[in-house]
Amino acid sequence: MRKIILASASPRRKELLEKAGVSFIICTGNGEEVLTTKDPEQAVFQLSQQKAAMAASDEEEGTLIIGADTIVVYDGRILGKPADKADAVETLQKLQNDVHQVFTGVTVLERKNGSWIPHSFAEKTDVYFYPVSAEEIREYVESGEPMDKAGSYGIQGSWSIYVKGIHGDYSNVVGLPVARLLYEMKKAGIDLREK
Numbered sequence: 001m002r003k004i005i006l007a008s009a010s011p012r013r014k015e016l017l018e019k020a021g022v023s024f025i026i027c028t029g030n031g032e033e034v035l036t037t038k039d040p041e042q043a044v045f046q047l048s049q050q051k052a053a054m055a056a057s058d059e060e061e062g063t064l065i066i067g068a069d070t071i072v073v074y075d076g077r078i079l080g081k082p083a084d085k086a087d088a089v090e091t092l093q094k095l096q097n098d099v100h101q102v103f104t105g106v107t108v109l110e111r112k113n114g115s116w117i118p119h120s121f122a123e124k125t126d127v128y129f130y131p132v133s134a135e136e137i138r139e140y141v142e143s144g145e146p147m148d149k150a151g152s153y154g155i156q157g158s159w160s161i162y163v164k165g166i167h168g169d170y171s172n173v174v175g176l177p178v179a180r181l182l183y184e185m186k187k188a189g190i191d192l193r194e195k
Helices: 011-019 040-055 085-095 136-144 157-160 168-175 178-189
Strands: 004-006 064-074 076-081 099-112 117-131 163-169
Touching: 004 011, 004 178, 011 178, 040 064, 040 099, 040 117, 064 085, 085 136, 085 168, 099 168, 099 178, 117 178, 136 157, 157 163, 168 178
Parallel strands: 004 064
Antiparallel strands: 064 076, 064 099, 099 117, 117 163
């Protein structure tokens, strides 16, 4: 059985991979991610590649390292994790009663013939929120839930009651487009679920 490493400490990515039947270990690398573009798709490519590369070391042949990064984009601007509660409130006020995009970039590094071969893709999902009152936004922010999340919300948490709809992959919004990951790896001749 080949060794698979998830280069992420995200409990949501861990849960999605486990539900898909993938056996893996978690190993996050050390280092600072550097973003050199404002283009959403290029940004998630860069960040996922950096995350995977930071976890890469002298692993055995056939080892796979999965790096992923998710961003929220509104009106062409990348929204990161909130700096503080006021930032979270401001972000959610923008997103309510409108549509925004969630991009996740995934890079799988495959150890082959002593080198790391990258397999990368990006997924985009449109997310629509109902109108949300200022009081409801403040209440949600006070819960602390949005403080470690891009775009200041988690679609799988209590904010889900304000989601009008999505166009695209739900698991992409959670943090890992797992069906696309399995499909892209199959195209590359790799079965992530092999026992």
